[in-house]
Amino acid sequence: MSVDVVLPCLDEAAALPGVLGALPAGYRAIVVDNGSTDGSADVARAHGAVVVHEARRGFGAAVHAGVEAAEADLVAILDADGSLDPGDLPRLAAPVLAGEADLVLGRRRPVPRSAWPLHARTANRALAGAIRRATGVRLHDLGPMRVARRADLLALDLRDRRSGYPLEMLLNASRAGLRIRELDVPYRPRVGRSKVTGTVRGTLTAIGDMRRILKEHAEHPANRDDAPNA
Incomplete structure (x- = not known):
């Protein structure tokens, strides 16, 4: 079975050859x-x-454009910076293909630990706790490596187009009754400098976006018609 892999990309020319060259057979890069x-x-x-x-x-704008452009039934989302191994994608896709899960996330395990800056790990831990409180789903990571069926992702009607998109996906998936699972994946130093977690400012911007999404989720548990697009 073929899988389309969506790779959001902003100035990742140095990392792309390694990432694209490591894609397993049957996995098409978008x-x-x-x-x-x-x-x-x-x-x-x-x-x-x-x-x-x-x-x-x-x-969010980049990932959503990729999901819309995908043609395969199964879609993976993967950072294009070389921090995650595309070779782990079949392991994440297996529970979806087996009908055991609907959305599988790669829980990052930094190798070495310095691959994931302390401020980013701390922010991620706090957001994971907020997700557990909001949904009851026990997650430890927002997981930039994800696999789900394209139809399920589109049905979530995601509105955010910034850093809140990954969080909105989890909240809406939980609300829709999708079965969410985490699997450990190694997380290595990225090629080049991150636009988000590589800086405190970028991390704070992402946290601001995600706090907004959490607030909207709490205030509008069943009606999101007024959700912002940016």
């Missing part, structure tokens, strides 16, 4: 260029990826 200035799109094409251009900046 690189969503989100305004790169380093030739990322050309590098992606040269390595066999389908390239989608998303002019609207934001992690």
Whole structure:
């Protein structure tokens, strides 16, 4: 069975060859260029990826454009920075294919520990706790590596187009009754500097987006028609 792999991309030309070259057989790369200035799109094409251009900046905008462009029944989401091994994707896809789970997340296990900065780990731990309190689902990580059926992802009607997108996906998936599972995956130093967790400012911006999503979830448990798009 084929799987489409959505890779949101902003200036990841240095990392893309290694990431794309490590994709397992049957996994097709969809690189969503989100305004790169380093030739990322050309590098992606040269390595066999389908390239989608998303002019609207934001992690959520890029991922959602990739999910919409996907054609396979099963869709994986993966950072394009080389921090996660594409070779782990079949292990995450297996529970979905077996009908045992609907959304599988890779729980990051930093190798070495310095691969995941302390401020980012602390923020992630706090958000994971907020997810458990809001949904009852026991998660430890927001998990940038994910696998689900494309139809399920589109049915979640995700509105956020910034850093709140991964959190909104989990909250809506829980509300929709999807079975969510975590599996450990190694997390290594990324190639280049992160636009989000590599800086305290980026982390604080992401936290702000996610706090907004949590607030909206609490205030509108069944009606999200007024959810913002940015």
